[in-house]
Amino acid sequence: MTYRSRLDLTAQLLANKNMTFLHRRHPRAIIYQGLLAAAVGLTAWYFISNAVENLLARHIASGFGFLTREAGFEIGETTFLSYNAGDTYLNALAVGLLNTLHVATLSIVFSTLLGVSIGLARLSHNWLLAKLAAGYVEVIRNAPLIVQLFFWYAVITESFPAPGEALSPFPGVFLSNRGLAFPVIAAGTPLKLDYPVLSGFNFSGGALLSPEFAALLLGLSLYTAAFIAEIVRAGILAVDRGQFEAAYSLGLNQRQVMRCVILPQALRVIVPPISSQYLNCTKNSSLAVAIGYPDLVSIANTSINQTGQAIEGIAIIMLVYLTISLAISGFMNWFNRRFALRGIKP
């Protein structure tokens, strides 16, 4: 059959009024999608009705009413919201959420700065610098994060002295196994510094960077930086060698070559996988529970245990992480479209 006659046949088939409803493309797609939606819906209904039936049969309380009840437990770090044991579960979860956002945001910033530097260092012509950077990536990337967190937590709590014998590198700054206490600007006029002082068991006044927070921030930043370093290196290597040569031959210096020619192209490769690392970093912050930092998962776990409402508690955790993840990937997609694909104007 010639190409021409085959085309004719196709046209004929398409025009054929006798073709059954099911053979046409559009209705068939609708039917398949309807079936898929029904299957998903039925499965969800099966799970939900089972859970409801089981909960009722065992007289287990359900619903989100517990959120307005008194939580009754204290939280170690309440940097952004005032909270005490008399407040509600909702307040407690809000404190946990802010703690999660706090550590995740700082980890993302630090890991990006460190990761980009190490990625560039690995491409450096300085042999020692390149090897050190490679060693860092291999060591950090290949040890489980939770082990690294335990390591940093043990280093901080075991190696620093008790508050009574705290190290004081600068006046008003104290380093002990209770964390780093440092002065902050006190509210009110005239402005003056609020210094930490040792009173009783611990330091009061000033601000305190707790060992749990420090270990988590350190562990997450160093771990994520190793992955970011590899992404940055891969992004730069992905730019064709000819681009370097062409740019140099135009008389641009090294800094201009990087900034105007290489990085804008490398960013297109770098930004999408880095978004995934930011998501990972945020989700990994839930390992906080292992070293006692009161993040969202830690608070939600405690709430689940006090109320027995595991399904609701897990649903809250999932919803919150889903929201955070979608927000991060939404922002990164916008950034990708706005800057990475167009290139940064010099």
Place this chain on the structure above:
Amino acid sequence: MMVNASLRLGLIVLALLVTANAHAGPTAGAALKKGFVQCGVNTGLAGFSQPDSNGEWRGIDVDLCRAIGAALFSDAKKVRYTPLTAQQRFTALQSGEVDILSRNTTWTMTRDTSLGLNFVGVNFYDGQGFMVTKKRNVKSAKQLDGAAVCVQPGTTTELNLADYFRANNMKFKPVVIEKLEEVLNAYFAGRCDVYTTDISGLYAARASRAANPTDHVILPEIVSKEPFGPAVRHGDDQWFDIVKWSLFAMIEAEELGLTSKNIEQQAKSANPVIQRFVGAKGEFGKMLGLDIRWAYNIVKQVGNYGESYERNLSPLGVERGVNRLWNRGGLMYAPPMR
């Protein structure tokens, strides 16, 4: 590992979602069919439930599981153990992953009602206390204002701690870590001034984990009532009765002076109370749907309550105290078997 613990909690929740039949029939029937009792125990608490060097589970809570095995199968070995963290325990029982929860769990009103559990009785009366290093020179818990306190999450301990400090107008910094190992590491490393848990747990930690046990003192204040008891699910009264009377049989045996060593001898005694107990008279086994010699088997294979205490808790230095029998100044009291 923590990841596994979370994964496990997730799986248990999933089990709650997919378990098709809300009433798996009477628990005893299902246990008989599968050939063993599935018992939820602590992941490792000396004296209560901990595997020994041969991998055999030992402890006062484990003995209760064995007693149920002896009552149901005439064989104390027909028990399988599921080690559970404080956070997994209730969901595991609710979802049917375990038949009974025997894991130093405090009987509270919330747990007995809205969690869908039934506590069968008390196998250890405990109370929450505080441990501090001796060099702190603290004599009373009232001097703990401003202290950093190491505590495990999701327990009544965490709530009592907050209540006690609130009631006494004191402040504290909680350091909340899930794994017992890790929370003890933090305390012994000096991260916290105070470690708080139930008194029995403080003794166990001091005896088994401190580099030098005499460096740590347990403060005199007992700030809560912690009656530990085994729990079962709502909705199976026969199973509730079996677990309840297995516990009472151990306590009653001690009162009657029946031990694993002498029960064979004593079974021949003319004392009608003992005759009822060992099943020579009456139909007490039948009332529970069990073998006529159910209580005999418990004492023969597991021992009475006092024997279990001596074997598991006395070596840790935990005084018998309020856990003595009622007629020796304690709180242990079994309703009469008649």
